[in-house]
Amino acid sequence: MVTLHPYLNFNGNTEEAFNFYKSVFGGEFLVLQRFSDIPDAGRIPAHELDKIMHIALSIGQGTILMGTDSLESMGHTVTMGNNFHLSLDTQSVEEATNIFKALSEGGKVDMPLEKTFWGAYFGMLTDRFNIKWMVNHDLKQEAKEQALTPEAETTTL
Template sequence: MKLIPFLDFNGQAHEAMAFYANALGGTVTSEMKYRDMPPSDGMPGCNEMPPETLDHVAHAQLEVGGAVLMAADGPSDGKGGATTINVEVGSVEEAERVFAALAEGGEVRMPIAETFWALRWGMLVDRYGKPWMVNCMKPS
């Protein structure tokens, strides 16, 4: 299992991740804009996003040493703050178990389900008001 900080920006994710890569000596290893996302059940794709946000970052990943930092440009409702903990697990069963455990007494924002990038992904805010994502990535 990996715990990965996920930073939420308001249109500045590309610039911020480039800054962090330079400052930390890392590399931005992936970046996807909202306009490049395929439509997916429950996830905002390019058809659901306001036109002015299509060039905002839907996902960016910075790697430095053995550490990973992820980020995106909203959409954010302001609840829970601007940092989310992303839990990356190795199996669908573990993803569903961890998601259910963290969601107990909390609020599910995006039910755990298959997406175009993950066998399982979901978002929640735990009973203490902290935002989480659970990911079980599809094999490369």
């Protein structure tokens, strides 16, 4: 089953916005990654390194509010209509692939579906109705679940 989460884009004030949302909804940040945390951070100007690459806050049972700072140095701009994505978490790589392929038909692939440095199978697209989507499958969680699944016992006679 797919889980849907809103993903918000900000003009450099993601941290301020999410501290506000945290004061409203309570809880703790599930993830807080800065652009300085990425492997090729050297290509990002020093004044943008402390900006938020990804943040996540649980705001209810099964709902996670996520966000990022849009970096001007990477050609990102935020305007009404492109300041959010619908982010889908899938149960498998196959489900992610099928959904991504179906949603992108007649639309535009913004980031191909691929394995990422943060341990996900992830891609971004704009569908034919100009809605922005993120499709994600957590490969690290999948590995944890597989490690916890007891293997079938075999007996030899």
